[in-house]
Structure formats: C-alpha cells, structure tokens
Amino acid sequence: LSSESTSKGFAVNAFARKYVLYNNKFGFRVGTYIGYGNSKMKDVTTSGFTTTQQPDGTDNSYSASAKFDLVYYPSNKIGLAATLANANYTRVKQKTGDDRNLSIENWGVSTLSNGITLSVFYVLGAK
Numbered sequence: 001l002s003s004e005s006t007s008k009g010f011a012v013n014a015f016a017r018k019y020v021l022y023n024n025k026f027g028f029r030v031g032t033y034i035g036y037g038n039s040k041m042k043d044v045t046t047s048g049f050t051t052t053q054q055p056d057g058t059d060n061s062y063s064a065s066a067k068f069d070l071v072y073y074p075s076n077k078i079g080l081a082a083t084l085a086n087a088n089y090t091r092v093k094q095k096t097g098d099d100r101n102l103s104i105e106n107w108g109v110s111t112l113s114n115g116i117t118l119s120v121f122y123v124l125g126a127k
Contacts, residue, residue: 002046009039009059019071029069029081037061057096064089076123083117086110 017031041057065088069081087109094102 004044004046005041007039007041009037011035011037011061013063021071021073024073026072027070029071030067031069032066033064035061035063037063057094059092059094061090061092063091073123079121079123081119081121083110083119084112086117 013033013035015031015033017029019027019029021027037060039059041059043057065086067083067087068085069083072080074080088107090104090106092102092104094104096102
C-alpha cells in the first residue's frame with residue numbers, strides 16, 4: 001500500500017502598524033494584519049495493481065490579528081521587539097473531494113502570562 005498527497009497553494013497578508021517612539025529609541029507599536037490563504041490537495045493511493053485517486057479538495061483560510069509590542073532601537077537600522085499581547089482569529093473552510101465540508105474557527109489571546117515573543121529586525125530606508 002502506498003499513498004501520495006500533493007498540495008499547492010498561496011497566502012496573502014496585509015499589515016498595518018503604528019509606532020510611538022520616545023527619543024527615536026524606545027516606545028511601542030500597535031498593529032493588525034488580515035490574511036487569506038487557498039490550497040488545493042490531491043490524494044492518490046496505490047494498493048497492488050489498483051490505483052485510487054480522490055477528487056481534488058480545497059482549503060480556504062481567513063485570519064486576523066491585533067498586537068501590542070514594546071520596541072527598542074539600539075541603532076538606526078536594528079530594532080528589538082517584545083510582544084506583550086496578541087489577539088488572533090483564524091477560520092478554515094475545507095471542501096473535500098467527495099463534497100464533504102468542514103469549517104474550523106479559532107480565537108486566541110496571548111499575554112505575558114503565556115510567555116513573551118522576542119524579535120530582531122532590520123529597518124530599510126529611514127526610521
């Protein structure tokens with residue numbers, strides 16, 4: 001028995017962020033993003049001399065998030081950030097090849113009590 005699965009897809013995200021800095025070094029940023037993704041799946045199963053191919057299935061995913069971060073710029077081009085709070089939503093709608101539908105929704109909120117996310121970034125252009 002052998003099985004092969006393939007998936008092809010794409011995702012698009014749009015971000016918006018607002019920075020409030022003191023002395024151009026330390027401050028916070030708030031931001032949001034929205035996203036969409038789509039993928040197509042194909043499953044092929046071979047058993048002996050018999051090959052079974054499932055009809056193509058599709059996934060559509062929608063997501064949104066809002067974040068609050070502390071930021072620090074040790075230099076003009078390098079920045080450090082610590083995420084203090086993040087609220088997010090994700091919805092996945094799946095249609096299988098045999099016309100079954102599945103929908104999954106997730107809501108989440110993370111704060112300092114869930115851990116801290118640290119990031120380092122490089123600034124292109126002027127800060």
